[in-house]
Amino acid sequence: xxxxxxxxxTIICALFISVLLAACLPPSGGLPPGEGKxxxxxxxxxxxxxxxxxxxxxxGKEGWLDWDGKGGWRRGDRRSMSETSAEVTLEKxxxxxxxxxxxxxxxxxxxxxxxMPAATTVPDQxxxxxxxxxxxxxxxxxxxxxxxxxxxxxxxxxxxVSERYIIAVNDQRGRPLLDxxxxxxxxxxxxxxxxxxxxxQLLFFPTALGVSDQVTAFRVVVQKGDAQQxxxxxxxxxxxxxxxxxxxxxxxxxxxxxxxxxxxxxxGSMADEIDKLQESIQEIAARIDRLPSQPRVRFAMxxxxxxxxxxxxxxxxxxxxxxxxxxxxxxxxxxxxxDYPESLNEALYRAIHGPEWLGKDSVQLIFLVADAPPHLxxxxxxxxxxxxxKAAERGIKIFPIASSGLDDQGEYIFRQIAQFxxxxxxxxxxxxxxxxxxxxxxxxxxYTVQKLDDLVVRMIEEELAHQE
Numbered sequence: 001x002x003x004x005x006x007x008x009x010t011i012i013c014a015l016f017i018s019v020l021l022a023a024c025l026p027p028s029g030g031l032p033p034g035e036g037k038x039x040x041x042x043x044x045x046x047x048x049x050x051x052x053x054x055x056x057x058x059x060g061k062e063g064w065l066d067w068d069g070k071g072g073w074r075r076g077d078r079r080s081m082s083e084t085s086a087e088v089t090l091e092k093x094x095x096x097x098x099x100x101x102x103x104x105x106x107x108x109x110x111x112x113x114x115x116m117p118a119a120t121t122v123p124d125q126x127x128x129x130x131x132x133x134x135x136x137x138x139x140x141x142x143x144x145x146x147x148x149x150x151x152x153x154x155x156x157x158x159x160x161v162s163e164r165y166i167i168a169v170n171d172q173r174g175r176p177l178l179d180x181x182x183x184x185x186x187x188x189x190x191x192x193x194x195x196x197x198x199x200x201q202l203l204f205f206p207t208a209l210g211v212s213d214q215v216t217a218f219r220v221v222v223q224k225g226d227a228q229q230x231x232x233x234x235x236x237x238x239x240x241x242x243x244x245x246x247x248x249x250x251x252x253x254x255x256x257x258x259x260x261x262x263x264x265x266x267x268g269s270m271a272d273e274i275d276k277l278q279e280s281i282q283e284i285a286a287r288i289d290r291l292p293s294q295p296r297v298r299f300a301m302x303x304x305x306x307x308x309x310x311x312x313x314x315x316x317x318x319x320x321x322x323x324x325x326x327x328x329x330x331x332x333x334x335x336x337x338x339d340y341p342e343s344l345n346e347a348l349y350r351a352i353h354g355p356e357w358l359g360k361d362s363v364q365l366i367f368l369v370a371d372a373p374p375h376l377x378x379x380x381x382x383x384x385x386x387x388x389x390k391a392a393e394r395g396i397k398i399f400p401i402a403s404s405g406l407d408d409q410g411e412y413i414f415r416q417i418a419q420f421x422x423x424x425x426x427x428x429x430x431x432x433x434x435x436x437x438x439x440x441x442x443x444x445x446x447y448t449v450q451k452l453d454d455l456v457v458r459m460i461e462e463e464l465a466h467q468e
Contacts (some may be wrong), residue, residue: 004183063314064328065354102252130276131436132401132455133447134426137419138203140446147443153408155376157385159208161419165233167202169222171249179361179395180224180245184233186215195395197422198256198363198466203392205420206235250361252326256467257362258288258295259318260460262329263351265344265370265403267337268302273369273403273428274334280453281329285322287457292373295363299325300355300458301332304347307378309336313347315354337372340407344374348394348417349382352391363463364396367456368417371403373410386414388420399459400444401452402427404434411442428452 027048113420137144145162169180177200183193184204192209196202206215218233220241227247250256266274281299288297298320304313316328348368374384391398400414406427418425429439429449438449450458 014153044353047297063317065317066313066350068406075306099158116392129436130273130452131429131438131449132426132452133429133438133440133444133449133456134459135444135447136424137415138422143445144415147415148412151408151412152462153412155418156409156412157376157383159205159385159389159416159420161205161208163205163207163368164239165204165206167196167204167220167222167233168240168242169196169200169202170226170242170244171247172245173249174244175249176223177245177249177259178220178363178467179246179359181245183221183223185219185221186211187219191218192393194393197395197397198463199422200466201422203420203422218454250467256293256295256464257358258297258460258464259293259358259364260288260297260299260301261318261351261355261366262302263334263347263366263368263370265305265342265372266332266334267309267342268334269337269371269405270369270403271334273371274332275453276452277369278326278330278332281326282322284453284457285326287453291461291464293468295464296320298358301325301329302347302351302354303332304343304350306338306342306375307334308338310342313350315350317355318357340372341375341377342370342372343371343378343381344368344372345376345384345387347386348374348384352387352394352396357394357396358452363467364394365460365463366391366396366398367401367422368398368400370400370414371405371410373407373413388417392421397421397423397463399423399456404428404430406442410441426452426455426459 018442026153031430032413047467086209125395137147141164142377167182169177169182171177176198177196178198179191180200181195182196184191184206191206191211192204194202194204204218216235218235220231220233222229222231222243222245224245224247227245229245231241231243233241262277264270264274264277285297285299288295298318299322300316300318302313302315305311319325351366375381388398400418400423402411402414402425411427415424415425425444427440427442427444429436429438429440431439440447
């Protein structure tokens with residue numbers, strides 16, 4: 001083979017590789033916002049695999065933690081790969097030679113979809129028209145236990161929470177102490193360890209943890225920084241224990257660190273809820289900024305579908321820039337699903353263990369927005385009951401928001417998650433013909449209804465108020 005032939009073939013190969021690489025990149029030639037490195041690989045592996053982590057070069061950067069280069073799950077990825085097809089022109093002895101277009105697969109050469117229509121301006125300055133109510137099952141404890149007793153729906157992964165103890169930790173001025181470590185021992189055996197919420201409280205469920213009835217008392221060790229205090233919890237007698245720790249607490253006027261993660265079912269039936277969240281997220285963030293506590297807020301999200309869909313879950317890491325977060329959220333589309341339950345088990349695991357939660361001295365909240373329960377029939381899957389306990393250990397509070405169509409099994413599971421992590425069960429309410437209204441089919445009483453945006457902001461404001 002002559003040198004000119006070798007050179008010509010080398011150039012063709014190089015151009016062909018360049019075209020293929022260009023077809024794999026998102027539009028505008030860039031990666032998802034804040035992403036420092038393209039990651040490829042298979043779907044997240046459930047059950048038994050550790051949490052994914054950022055690769056070298058991604059650490060500390062905002063963006064999708066597990067973006068795998070697949071299109072179709074973000075509006076920005078939707079383009080015709082045929083745009084990259086081009087004729088290769090080479091110079092041969094001073095004459096321009098036109099090569100045939102490079103081969104493009106039939107799928108890649110499909111015509112581009114029509115651009116998405118511009119969002120219609122909504123009233124109330126970006127606020128959602130959705131309405132919702134909420135119940136606090138920990139505050140209405142007897143009613144909740146009766147609801148559990150009367151449940152006759154499909155199987156759930158239950159935990160016996162009927163034996164509940166409330167530990168309240170205050171600082172030296174009597175204010176609720178956030179992020180204090182509370183550890184329980186039966187003799188010298190470690191039983192449970194967790195962190196206090198903004199309320200200064202932590203819940204302890206010995207029966208749910210499998211503690212023997214032979215254990216009659218627990219040694220409770222509370223610690224934050226150099227301050228430590230021990231107390232004794234008598235089983236069956238002391239259902240609420242208050243510990244005053246010699247710790248100064250948060251300095252007066254110091255902003256509170258706030259992490260808010262949206263855990264979103266992004267299957268086809270969730271289109272309306274996703275659209276409303278996309279329209280209102282900027283206004284929600286602005287209202288949080290105006291709260292008296294002036295929190296240092298960061299946003300993140302985990303979106304999920306189901307096995308056999310294009311993806312199971314995707315997580316966008318925490319960012320203080322609501323503009324970046326809003327742009328990423330705007331790219332999320334409702335698609336896939338098929339059967340009724342979804343992969344909430346895996347998504348909850350990813351939401352808790354994937355992003356970089358601040359942890360120390362921070363209020364950590366998850367808003368789960370979904371209309372279906374998790375699959376409980378998958379082999380080698382995560383377990384929502386295990387993950388809600390992990391969230392409680394780490395001081396992450398979960399507020400499930402039940403969308404239209406959530407059945408009795410879904411309601412039970414959502415209320416389990418909310419109760420165990422001291423969150424609230426939130427549910428959309430409807431009127432005639434499915435329009436936003438004030439009614440619900442869920443098993444709740446004595447609830448008030450307001451706009452969903454107002455309710456979400458109120459939940460956050462109430463959490464932060466404990467630290468003002």
